[in-house]
Amino acid sequence: MATGTRLRPVGDQDVRLRHRVVHGYRRAYRIAGEGPAVVLIHGIGDSSATWAELIPGLARRSTVLAPDLLGHGASDKPRADYSVAAYANGIRDLLGVLGIERATLVGHSLGGGVAMQFAYQFPEHTERLVLVGAGGVGREVNPVLRAAALPGADLLLATLSWPGMRWPTRLAIELMRLLDTDLGQDAPDLLNLVDALPDATSRSAFIRTLRAVVDWRGQVVTMLDRCYLTQGMPTMLIWGSRDSVVPELHAHRAHAAMPGSRLEIFEGAGHFPFHADPARFLALVEDFVDTTRPADWSAERWRDLLRDGRSGTTLAGPDAAYEAVVERELRAESERSAT
Structure with a gap:
């Protein structure tokens, strides 16, 4: 993949659905532009079409890949494993087929949980994280x-x-x-x-x-126990202040648990802030990519983070109360999956 930042126009014809067969299943995706890779991961019940208004703008300076997750959109819908870990594997395999080594991951809702899981499983392939109304930060979820x-x-x-x-x-x-x-x-x-x-x-x-x-009790998967692993990985959190699916409280929990993360709240927006104000969302993502360096991953540093665990991380947030919130949430994780 090219690594330059040359601007070029992107027409609608460049973001049409394409297909590749991986492990015997047809995977649909949209791809446009050239430059450092940005992967857009949609939420549950959605598809790559949710990013249609943003892809041309992002593709001016990036290779933008927006897949339809297995079981969604135009991708196959087999009787299969639909866990966040399986979805992370699927993203890894599609990147491999397309020859993309590293990428900035932008994940919405379930896709945010998939992006975080991908960064945990494949840190060597992850440059940055943008989590948008992401799942996996607390038990609360819409009834x-x-x-x-x-x-x-x-x-x-x-x-x-x-x-x-x-x-x-x-x-x-x-x-x-x-x-x-x-x-x-x-x-x-x-x-x-x-x-x-x-x-x-x-x-x-x-x-x-x-x-x-x-x-029936809410979200059953958590990422809070491993948020310390994002230390040194540029991370931005974007949330709508009126998100009724994954409440804004989760944005502050994640922000407190992720060292050095950046938090952006879209006032008045619901669960789809990138639909409520696409121009602002595009500007934020472009600025985030332009002003941060890709994560500098190494096997030695990863081992050190794992060995130190959360004891080596100082929680940060708007005020000290968020530390207590995160600690309480982590103590309640005994019945939730750490996948």
């Missing part, structure tokens, strides 16, 4: 997702595809928007999620993915 993880939820989801159901679904979502609820801030994206589950195969993949990270 709708907790309910969707319950047995029988797939039957309820199936009713959304029945003839005549789109109108009342649209009406309910529009009502949430008119009432100015936090969830209503993401009304268009909620409709896209419903449209993304048109058949039993799509719904099965969605449920399998959801149950890998959420149960």
Whole structure:
């Protein structure tokens, strides 16, 4: 891959879906531009199309790769492992097929958890992290997702595809928007999620993915226990102040647990801040890439971090109270997965 920063225009034809077969499964992705690699990882039930408005701008100076995760979008939807670790492996393998050695990872929601997992599993391939409304920072999550993880939820989801159901679904979502609820801030994206589950195969993949990270009590996967490993890796956190899926509190927890991280809050935005203000989001990511050096990984330094553990890290945050919040959350992790 080229490593220069030459600007060049990117047209819509450059971000069309492409496909590669990896391990026997078709993987869909969009790729554009040239220069240092930036990988955009979408959230649950979403696809690479969520980044469509941002890809041309980022591609002026970067090689931008936006995959459809397995089980999502135009990628295959097999009966498979949909854990965050498996998704991280899938990103690694796609990068290998495309000849990309290292990348800045931008992950939204579930994709944020995948990005963090990728950085943990493959630090030698990770230059920077941008976590957007990321999962894995606390148990709290929207009750709708907790309910969707319950047995029988797939039957309820199936009713959304029945003839005549789109109108009342649209009406309910529009009502949430008119009432100015936090969830209503993401009304268009909620409709896209419903449209993304048109058949039993799509719904099965969605449920399998959801149950890998959420149960009736909330999120079941945590990254807080390994956040100290981001020491020396440029990390930026972006959150909407009205995120009803993964609350803003999680942004401050992650910020406190990640040494040297940068926190940006989009006031009034919901779970999709890059849709609420794409120009600001693009400017932040470009500035972050331009003003930070890629993580300087070495096997020796990684061993030292692991040996020192969290005892070698000083938590940082807007005030000392965040340290106590993170400590309490970590003490509650005994029933949660450290995958």
